[in-house]
Amino acid sequence: MKPNIFVRDRRIYCGRPNSRNTVGWGQLPGNLLGWTCYWWNARQHMVEADMRLDPGTRTVLRYPPNCRNKFDLQSLATHEWGHAYGLLHPPRGHARLTMARLLPPCSKAPRTLGLGDWRGMRKLYGLR
Numbered sequence: 001m002k003p004n005i006f007v008r009d010r011r012i013y014c015g016r017p018n019s020r021n022t023v024g025w026g027q028l029p030g031n032l033l034g035w036t037c038y039w040w041n042a043r044q045h046m047v048e049a050d051m052r053l054d055p056g057t058r059t060v061l062r063y064p065p066n067c068r069n070k071f072d073l074q075s076l077a078t079h080e081w082g083h084a085y086g087l088l089h090p091p092r093g094h095a096r097l098t099m100a101r102l103l104p105p106c107s108k109a110p111r112t113l114g115l116g117d118w119r120g121m122r123k124l125y126g127l128r
């Protein structure tokens with residue numbers, strides 16, 4: 001099963017919810033590396049999330065020597081899972097957070113949540 005995410009005329013569309021959380025590969029427009037769609041029910045509970053990751057060569061499992069313009073797959077997945085859990089991009093000025101709009105190249109730092117990311121999760125889910 002593929003993610004319920006479509007690209008048409010360089011625009012991304014989220015399909016209808018199908019009760020399955022799905023992660024998969026698929027080309028994305030522009031410089032996008034990942035995209036997550038999520039759906040809410042009438043009670044404002046998230047009921048489903050699908051994630052599409054671009055299969056291009058910019059995303060890697062291991063950085064090459066003299067790394068330039070490569071992005072860590074695990075960091076990308078952490079960011080997209082943040083969306084699946086309901087986190088949004090923070091406002092400008094928070095570029096070091098995992099949920100920042102732009103993933104830093106050649107860095108593994110976004111593999112884990114920053115303090116602001118963690119505070120967002122705490123706001124959504126409380127302390128556990």
Ligand SMILES: [Zn+2]
Binds near residue numbers: 099
């Ligand atoms: Zn994002």
